[in-house]
Every structure is written in structure tokens, then in C-alpha cells.
Amino acid sequence: MPPVMKQDGRLVVVGGVAAGMSAASRARRLRPDIEIVVLEQGNDVSYGACSLPYYISGVISDRGDLIRYDAEFFRRERRIDVRLGARATRVDPRGRAVAFRSADGPEKTLDYDALVLATGARPVRLPIPGSDLPGVFALRTLDDGDAVRRFLGDRAVERATVVGAGYIGLEMAEALAVRGASVTLLELLPTVLSTYDPDMSAIVERELLDRGIILHKETRVDAFEPRDEEPRVGYVVASGRRFAADLVLVSAGVRPATELASAAGIELGRTGAIRVDRRQVTSEPTVLAAGDCAESPHVVTGRSTWIPLGTTANKHGRIAGENAVGGNVRFGGVAGTNATKVFELEVAQTGLSTAAAGEAAIFADSVKISSTSRSHSYPGAAPLAVKLVFEKQSGRVLGAQIVGREGAAKRVDTVAAALHAGMTVAELAEIDMSYAPPFSPVWDPVLIAASQALKKL
Amino acid sequence: MPPVMKQDGRLVVVGGVAAGMSAASRARRLRPDIEIVVLEQGNDVSYGACSLPYYISGVISDRGDLIRYDAEFFRRERRIDVRLGARATRVDPRGRAVAFRSADGPEKTLDYDALVLATGARPVRLPIPGSDLPGVFALRTLDDGDAVRRFLGDRAVERATVVGAGYIGLEMAEALAVRGASVTLLELLPTVLSTYDPDMSAIVERELLDRGIILHKETRVDAFEPRDEEPRVGYVVASGRRFAADLVLVSAGVRPATELASAAGIELGRTGAIRVDRRQVTSEPTVLAAGDCAESPHVVTGRSTWIPLGTTANKHGRIAGENAVGGNVRFGGVAGTNATKVFELEVAQTGLSTAAAGEAAIFADSVKISSTSRSHSYPGAAPLAVKLVFEKQSGRVLGAQIVGREGAAKRVDTVAAALHAGMTVAELAEIDMSYAPPFSPVWDPVLIAASQALKKL
Numbered sequence: 080m081p082p083v084m085k086q087d088g089r090l091v092v093v094g095g096v097a098a099g100m101s102a103a104s105r106a107r108r109l110r111p112d113i114e115i116v117v118l119e120q121g122n123d124v125s126y127g128a129c130s131l132p133y134y135i136s137g138v139i140s141d142r143g144d145l146i147r148y149d150a151e152f153f154r155r156e157r158r159i160d161v162r163l164g165a166r167a168t169r170v171d172p173r174g175r176a177v178a179f180r181s182a183d184g185p186e187k188t189l190d191y192d193a194l195v196l197a198t199g200a201r202p203v204r205l206p207i208p209g210s211d212l213p214g215v216f217a218l219r220t221l222d223d224g225d226a227v228r229r230f231l232g233d234r235a236v237e238r239a240t241v242v243g244a245g246y247i248g249l250e251m252a253e254a255l256a257v258r259g260a261s262v263t264l265l266e267l268l269p270t271v272l273s274t275y276d277p278d279m280s281a282i283v284e285r286e287l288l289d290r291g292i293i294l295h296k297e298t299r300v301d302a303f304e305p306r307d308e309e310p311r312v313g314y315v316v317a318s319g320r321r322f323a324a325d326l327v328l329v330s331a332g333v334r335p336a337t338e339l340a341s342a343a344g345i346e347l348g349r350t351g352a353i354r355v356d357r358r359q360v361t362s363e364p365t366v367l368a369a370g371d372c373a374e375s376p377h378v379v380t381g382r383s384t385w386i387p388l389g390t391t392a393n394k395h396g397r398i399a400g401e402n403a404v405g406g407n408v409r410f411g412g413v414a415g416t417n418a419t420k421v422f423e424l425e426v427a428q429t430g431l432s433t434a435a436a437g438e439a440a441i442f443a444d445s446v447k448i449s450s451t452s453r454s455h456s457y458p459g460a461a462p463l464a465v466k467l468v469f470e471k472q473s474g475r476v477l478g479a480q481i482v483g484r485e486g487a488a489k490r491v492d493t494v495a496a497a498l499h500a501g502m503t504v505a506e507l508a509e510i511d512m513s514y515a516p517p518f519s520p521v522w523d524p525v526l527i528a529a530s531q532a533l534k535k536l
Numbered sequence: 537m538p539p540v541m542k543q544d545g546r547l548v549v550v551g552g553v554a555a556g557m558s559a560a561s562r563a564r565r566l567r568p569d570i571e572i573v574v575l576e577q578g579n580d581v582s583y584g585a586c587s588l589p590y591y592i593s594g595v596i597s598d599r600g601d602l603i604r605y606d607a608e609f610f611r612r613e614r615r616i617d618v619r620l621g622a623r624a625t626r627v628d629p630r631g632r633a634v635a636f637r638s639a640d641g642p643e644k645t646l647d648y649d650a651l652v653l654a655t656g657a658r659p660v661r662l663p664i665p666g667s668d669l670p671g672v673f674a675l676r677t678l679d680d681g682d683a684v685r686r687f688l689g690d691r692a693v694e695r696a697t698v699v700g701a702g703y704i705g706l707e708m709a710e711a712l713a714v715r716g717a718s719v720t721l722l723e724l725l726p727t728v729l730s731t732y733d734p735d736m737s738a739i740v741e742r743e744l745l746d747r748g749i750i751l752h753k754e755t756r757v758d759a760f761e762p763r764d765e766e767p768r769v770g771y772v773v774a775s776g777r778r779f780a781a782d783l784v785l786v787s788a789g790v791r792p793a794t795e796l797a798s799a800a801g802i803e804l805g806r807t808g809a810i811r812v813d814r815r816q817v818t819s820e821p822t823v824l825a826a827g828d829c830a831e832s833p834h835v836v837t838g839r840s841t842w843i844p845l846g847t848t849a850n851k852h853g854r855i856a857g858e859n860a861v862g863g864n865v866r867f868g869g870v871a872g873t874n875a876t877k878v879f880e881l882e883v884a885q886t887g888l889s890t891a892a893a894g895e896a897a898i899f900a901d902s903v904k905i906s907s908t909s910r911s912h913s914y915p916g917a918a919p920l921a922v923k924l925v926f927e928k929q930s931g932r933v934l935g936a937q938i939v940g941r942e943g944a945a946k947r948v949d950t951v952a953a954a955l956h957a958g959m960t961v962a963e964l965a966e967i968d969m970s971y972a973p974p975f976s977p978v979w980d981p982v983l984i985a986a987s988q989a990l991k992k993l
Contacts, residue, residue, distance in 0.1 A: 097978070127911060127913060127973065127978070129911075129971065129972065129973055129978070130911060130913055130914065130973045133913075133914060133973055138914070138915060139913050139914065139915070139973075141913075144912075144913035145913060147912070378968070388971070389971060389978050390968065390969065390970075390971045390978055390979075391968070393978055393979060394966075410966075411963070411965075411966025411967075411968075412966070412968070413968050414967075414968035415968070416968040416969060416970045417970060417971075417972075418970035418971065418972040418975050418976075419972050420972060420974045420975070425974075425975065427970050427975075429968070429970070454584060454586075454587060455601075455604070456584060456587055456590075456596050456598075456601035456602060457587065457590065457595070457596065458595060458596070486946060488970045488972065488975035488976065489943060489946040489947050489949075489950070489970065489975065489976070490946050490949070491970050492946075492947070492949075492950040492967070492969045492970055492980070492982075493946070493949040493950050493952070493953050495950070495967055495968050495969055495970070496950050496953035496954055496957065496959075496964075496967050497953055497957075498968075499957075499959075499963065499966060499967050499968070500953065500954075500956075500957035500959065500963075502953075502956075502957065506868070506956065506957075507953075508868075509851075509867075509868025509869070509956065510868075510871075510949070510952055510953050510956050511835070511847065511848070511868075511869070511870050511871040511872070511873040511886070511952050511955075511956070512847065512873060512949045512952055513847075513873045513874060513875035513884050513886070513945045513946065513948050513949055513952070514586070514845070514846060514847045514874075514875065515586065515874075515875040515876050515877060515945065516584070516586055516587045516590055516596075517877045517882075518875050518877070518882065518884075518945035518946065519875075519945065519946070521554070521584070521586070521846050521847055521850055522847075522850060523949070525949075
């Protein structure tokens with residue numbers, strides 16, 4: 080059960096990005112009386128990390144646009160004691176205390192009545208030579224974004240290499256291409272966007288190639304090397320080849336930041352992230368966890384899963400903030416819904432891919448259909464591919480992937496709703512979806528896919 | 537129960553637009569053996585009636601683009617005996633026969649084993665002087681569209697008047713403005729788009745005014761008058777005023793075409809459309825009805841309703857076609873989902889408005905929120921207004937209306953899915969919706985509305 084927050088008690092939140100500031104804000108709204116402290120190791124709170132590629136490309140030019148509310152706003156308007164540059168070093172759940180350090184100052188301690196861990200995730204750092212070279216970047220925080228942008232501003236970057244073709248890798252490949260670089264994209268696996276089925280990610284690969292991205296798959300990066308005597312990156316050595324690179328962006332995945340929780344004896348789950356119940360409470364009753372450091376129940380498999388996304392972080396934060404101060408609300412689970420723009424493509428997914436269904440030991444079948452984003456006769460109608468994954472016996476919808484020039488991201492939400500409702504493909508095929516020639520064919524592509532799926536049952 | 541179709545039996549379908557051709561095609565797919573005859577009184581089958589305003593504006597320039605498949609295609613590829621210009625005149629359910637007349641030819645009779653009525657709807661003709669004047673048009677069939685287009689091609693139309701501000705009226709006001717006319721829009725009711733709540737249709741009214749449409753509400757049209765001696769329309773007399781008009785488009789609603797059914801003793805429902813069960817079977821076991829002439833069960837109210845739309849017509853047709861030849865499938869009901877483009881606005885709706893909830897004796901509450909179509913920092917983010925209507929006691933979602941420059945039509949489908957699933961606002965607020973800065977704020981506007989609604993329960 081969540082903790083009971085006494086009158087004038089203290090809530091401490093570790094981490095001040097999406098989940099942390101959502102938790103603090105929610106707690107404040109419910110409890111004007113308590114003290115709320117946020118310990119954020121970085122220099123900014125509440126920024127839109129998902130917008131960083133657009134900040135680097137220049138599509139979003141103003142740094143201030145990434146920050147919805149700054150620390151001063153939270154201090155002034157919400158009476159949240161935001162401490163920037165404050166790194167939590169230790170949690171003592173029994174003593175209800177958290178130790179932290181500001182810059183190089185001495186370790187201090189804060190007692191708490193409830194603690195929310197919103198420590199996030201951090202990029203996987205490749206354990207290879209040259210990872211420390213200037214010009215090799217990861218992209219996680221606003222500071223990271225500033226560093227890349229500064230680097231691009233200081234020198235000509237003719238050749239850039241992106242390591243890892245997940246959605247951040249693809250967005251960064253685009254951003255660097257927009258900045259005028261010739262971009263090489265290296266991926267360890269046989270496909271880009273590995274949460275998608277290969278027949279769908281193939282459409283994305285074609286778009287990358289059409290836009291001049293040099294893509295090497297099944298390629299392992301072995302080292303980063305300086306060029307000549309310059310103390311910065313000049314080459315990427317990968318699968319026996321050398322790629323010239325003025326800048327390297329490593330987006331080889333993220334891992335949950337769980338050291339603090341782990342050292343405090345708080346249980347981690349099978350996924351490596353912090354195990355929480357539906358109320359975001361960890362194995363320690365006064366400690367809650369939210370955002371990219373925590374697991375979530377999956378609405379399709381029912382299992383605990385770890386899918387770090389900003390949407391989930393915000394929801395987690397709100398629930399943790401409420402329950403930390405005496406509330407009792409439950410998280411509805413994740414469907415793994417995601418969307419990304421890859422040059423002129425919209426790419427979106429919800430639920431399980433065929434491969435993910437297999438991993439969950441669900442006997443799945445799928446259909447893939449091609450339709451259009453608008454009525455075929457309406458100008459601007461663009462091809463739209465929909466893949467629908469469903470359980471072979473029951474017909475239960477398991478997931479969808481949609482790729483096209485427009486109309487993918489929000490169409491996938493209809494299938495996400497179907498997943499939350501536990502619908503079958505027959506039920507999905509019945510949904511009364513909107514139609515007007517500028518927005519859809521009379522049979523929405525999702526309905527066409529569901530109808531096709533029905534024939535395979 | 538649906539009829540049993542004997543070997544080499546005959547299915548007759550009356551009406552060859554959306555519902556009729558869907559029924560015929562579905563029947564053919566299931567039963568290669570039977571004879572299928574379609575009697576269509578017009579000159580075309582299977583055209584996209586919803587695209588007619590875009591054909592008139594010239595956005596869709598090629599008439600052929602409106603016709604997915606022509607009569608010859610159905611004859612040749614699907615062995616469907618399509619008879620154009622064939623007007624059904626009488627149905628004898630006991631004798632299982634339908635009489636029809638081709639042009640001025642003699643009445644002929646066809647026996648049938650099953651009959652599908654897909655007679656559609658027809659525009660309300662105002663019972664006022666001058667309705668017959670050249671230059672006064674309705675817009676229902678492709679022939680109507682051709683007539684308007686021909687009229688516009690033959691003469692300068694400086695001033696056009698549209699009577700009725702439903703979605704066809706708005707689309708035609710836009711089409712005529714695109715063709716260069718000064719457009720006056722006359723509406724009997726106090727708002728445009730009367731299925732929307734007034735606070736949402738007000739956004740649409742502002743768009744109309746901003747685009748130069750002259751809008752007169754609460755205005756009753758009394759007569760159409762010729763100008764001088766010319767035998768065509770010159771003025772519209774309405775609520776005591778005279779509006780000069782070179783062309784008048786009357787879009788004052790449609791009524792189901794039920795004369796044939798009615799004369800045959802087939803029951804009509806409370807709405808005036810043909811009463812059918814979930815299998816599209818009428819009160820006569822060998823007669824089915826589909827499309828704009830038939831009622832549908834509403835997924836929110838559970839009541840029979842009449843909402844004539846192309847999407848429903850296609851679904852009805854498919855079900856009627858299957859059941860007419862021995863199948864046993866059921867229609868999932870309608871949510872009244874609709875979308876329309878009004879100049880640069882996307883306008884979409886599903887389920888009940890506040891007023892419609894009142895008419896259904898449901899105690900409803902609502903929230904209206906303003907958000908953006910994309911992340912606030914991403915270029916092109918446009919205001920998006922979401923109104924969510926829900927049952928006050930249970931929190932059950934009743935409907936939504938969404939208006940904005942982009943992102944309305946397919947977002948409303950997520951709420952449509954919630955209506956089919958019978959979700960509460962709490963459940964809607966839990967849906968894992970997609971997020972990426974180019975496509976949505978991190979809290980999708982629909983989620984924001986659902987969260988706000990939760991606070992009012």
C-alpha cells in the first residue's frame with residue numbers, strides 16, 4: 080500500500096524531468112501543506128527530451144521552447160523546492176532518508192515521509208576504445224543536446240555516424256542530415272527499428288536510403304579513433320571497416336538508472352528496472368518509482384515490461400505523486416505505443432509485433448495491407464501500410480504497426496484503445512471510424528486490416 | 537432470420553451505390569453459383585458521393601476518379617448483372633418479385649430468392665415557390681454533381697447561396713468559394729453543424745466568416761425568384777430579405793427513400809427509415825435493407841437511429857450481402873462518427889453531443905479543453921479543441937467533438953473505439969497513446985480531456 084503522508088510531511092523526489100516533476104506537481108495539487116523537494120542532478124527540469132533531435136536539427140531553434148516550465152516556475156508557482164545540480168547518493172528506506180551532494184559540496188541528508196525515485200534511464204555506453212574522444216556523443220539530457228549543438232556550431236561536420244538505428248538513432252540521422260552532414264547509420268541487428276516486424280521496418284529503410292543515409296546493418300562497432308593528431312574522433316571502426324566521421328552519435332539503447340534503488344535494497348524486476356505495483360510502490364512501502372527507471376504492466380501480455388517513453392513517464396509520475404501523499408490510484412498499464420517521424424514518413428506502433436508475440440509465447444498471426452491516407456481520389460492521398468497482429472485462436476488483437484507519409488501516428492491510437500479494451504479483430508472491424516475524403520478512405524485502413532484478419536481466423 | 541439462398545437462386549439488389557454494390561459484391565464472393573441482379577435507377581454505380589463537393593470545386597478534376605469501379609467492371613469481373621436506368625417500382629414480398637421499369641419501357645418483373653433494398657436517401661426538397669427554377673440544385677447523385685459542374689462551366693457565378701449549414705452545406709460553401717463565387721450560407725437553426733454543441737460549432741462559424749462566407753442563421757428560406765425575365769434563379773427570399781444568387785445549392789437535409797418498402801408493407805422504424813434487425817433483415821424475412829434507407833442500432837444509446845453516412849452504408853451492404861445468401865453476421869452498430877473539412881479546419885465527432893445525450897434522457901456532463909495538434913514547441917503546432925461528453929454518474933464516455941487545423945478526424949476514432957468498448961473516462965484516460973513531437977503533445981489532447989472529465993465525477 081502507498082504511504083500515508085502526515086500533515087506538514089516531506090516528499091522527496093529524485094529526478095526532475097518528466098516523471099519527477101509530474102509527481103511533484105501532482106502531490107502539490109493534492110497537498111498544499113507538505114514540503115516537496117526535488118533533487119535533480121542536471122541543470123534543467125521538465126524539458127522535452129523527445130524534442131532534442133529537432134533542437135539539434137534546428138527545426139526547433141529556441142532552447143527555451145524545450146522547457147515548458149523552468150525550476151523558478153516550480154519554486155514560485157508550485158512551492159516545489161527544486162534543487163538543480165543535486166545528485167542523490169544514497170537512500171535509507173528504514174531511516175527514511177536520502178543523501179545527496181551538490182556539485183563538490185559535502186554530502187547532505189534529507190529525511191522524507193515518502194520518496195519518489197524518478198532517476199530515469201541512461202544511454203548504453205559502448206565499452207570500446209575511443210568512447211571518450213571528443214566528438215562522440217550520446218543524447219539523453221538537455222545538456223547532451225546543448226553539447227551536440229555547440230559542437231555542430233563550432234566546426235564543419237561533413238560526415239556524421241550514428242550508432243544504433245532505434246528511433247533516437249533515426250531521428251538523429253535525420254537531424255544531422257538536415258544540418259548538412261553526410262550520415263552513416265550503423266546497426267548491430269539485421270533491421271532498423273527492431274520493435275517493428277521486418278516487413279514494416281523495410282519501408283523505413285527504403286526511406287532512409289532514398290534520403291541519402293548510408294545504412295550498414297549487422298555491423299558491430301569496435302572502436303572510435305582520432306584522425307591524425309587531433310584529439311577528437313575521426314573514424315569509426317566497425318565490422319572490420321573504417322568510416323570517416325567528424326561526429327559520432329551513439330544511440331545504442333538505454334538502461335534504467337537503478338543504482339540508487341539497488342544499493343538501498345529495493346527490488347528490481349526481471350527487466351532490470353525497478354519493480355513496482357500498480358500504485359508505483361516499490362518493495363519498500365515508503366518508496367515509489369516512476370518513469371524510465373521503473374517497470375510497467377503490459378496490457379496485452381499482463382507481464383511486467385520496461386518500455387521507457389515520455390508518455391509513460393508522465394503517467395507514472397502523476398500516479399506516484401498522488402499515491403506518495405496518501406492517494407490510492409492505479410496505473411492502467413502500457414501498450415508500448417510509439418511513433419516517430421523518419422524524414423517524410425510517419426511510423427507508429429502499438430502492442431506486440433509478431434516477434435514480441437512469439438517471445439510472450441502467444442500463437443500469433445498477422446495481416447499486412449496497403450491502403451491510402453485519404454480517399455484514393457483526393458489530392459495528397461499517400462500509401463499507408465498497416466500490419467495487424469492478432470492471436471490465432473481467439474482473434475484477440477495483439478498489436479499494430481502503421482507506416483506512411485501521413486496518418487499513421489494517431490491511427491495507431493485506435494488500435495491502442497482496442498488493446499486496452501481487449502478487443503478481437505471482429506470487434507475492431509466494427510468500430511465506426513470517421514470518414515471524409517481529405518482524411519481517410521471510406522474503409523479506414525485499420526478497418527481493412529481487421530477485415531482481412533477476420534478471414535484468417 | 538436471414539433467408540436461405542438455394543443453389544442457383546437469385547439475389548436482387550435495388551440501388552447500386554455504396555450499400556447496394558457492397559451487398560452484391562459480398563454475395564458474389566460467397567456464392568459463385570447464384571444470379572445477382574442490381575437495379576440502379578441512375579447512370580452510375582459505386583461512386584464516392586462524399587467526394588462530390590471536391591469534384592465541383594475542381595480539387596478532384598477527373599470524373600472518373602469518383603468511380604472506383606464502373607458497371608462494366610461489376611458485370612465482367614464479378615458477374616453481377618448491373619442494370620442502369622432501371623427504376624424499381626414495386627416489391628411483392630409474398631410473391632418474391634420486384635417490378636421495375638427501364639426508362640420509358642414497359643414494367644418488367646423479376647423473381648427473387650432474396651432482396652436487398654439499398655434505395656438510399658434523397659434530399660429534402662423545400663416546398664416553396666421557385667424550387668424548380670434552373671440554377672437551384674440539390675447534391676446527392678453523381679448526376680447532380682455533373683449538373684452543378686456544367687452550370688458553373690457555362691456561366692459566371694458571382695453569387696451563390698447555400699441553403700442549410702450541415703456538413704454538405706459547408707463543403708459546398710467552400711467548393712463554391714474555391715470556384716470564385718461570393719457565398720451566402722443560410723441556416724434555419726441558431727448554429728451550423730447542428731449535431732455539434734454550440735461551443736464547438738462556434739469555432740467552425742469563425743472559420744467560415746474568416747474565409748469570407750456570409751452566414752445568416754435562424755433564417756428561413758421562403759422562395760426562389762428569377763431575375764428579370766431570365767428563366768433561372770436570381771434571388772433567394774429568406775426571412776423577409778432578398779439575396780441575389782446566380783446559383784442556389786439546397787442542402788436542407790435528406791430523408792430515407794422508403795416508398796418502395798412502405799408500399800410493400802415493410803415496417804419502418806420510429807426514425808422513418810426501414811426497421812432492420814442486426815442482420816439487416818426487415819419485417820419481411822426475404823427482404824434485407826442496407827445503407828441510407830435503413831436504421832442502425834446506436835452503440836451508446838442502444839436505440840435504433842438513422843445517421844446516413846457512407847461508412848455505415850458500406851458496412852450495412854457487406855452484412856446484408858452475406859446474410860442474403862445464407863450467412864449469419866451481425867452489424868456492430870453506429871457511433872455517429874463523422875468528419876468534415878471546412879476550409880482549413882478539421883471537424884470531427886463521435887457519439888452523443890450534450891444535446892443528443894439530453895434527448896436520450898442521459899444525465900450528461902462535459903469538458904472542453906484546448907491543446908495543440910503537435911508538441912507545443914514543434915513547428916506547425918495548431919490549436920486543437922476537444923469536447924468530451926460523459927455520463928455524470930457512471931463516468932461512461934458518451935461522445936467527443938474535435939476541431940482544429942489538423943489532427944481531429946483520426947483522433948476522434950480513438951474515442952469511437954472507447955464508445956464501442958463502453959469505456960469510462962477513467963479508462964479512456966489510461967490509454968497508451970502515441971507521442972512524438974511532430975504528431976502530438978506528450979499528453980494527447982484526448983487524454984487531457986479525459987483527465988479533466990475525471991475531476992468532475
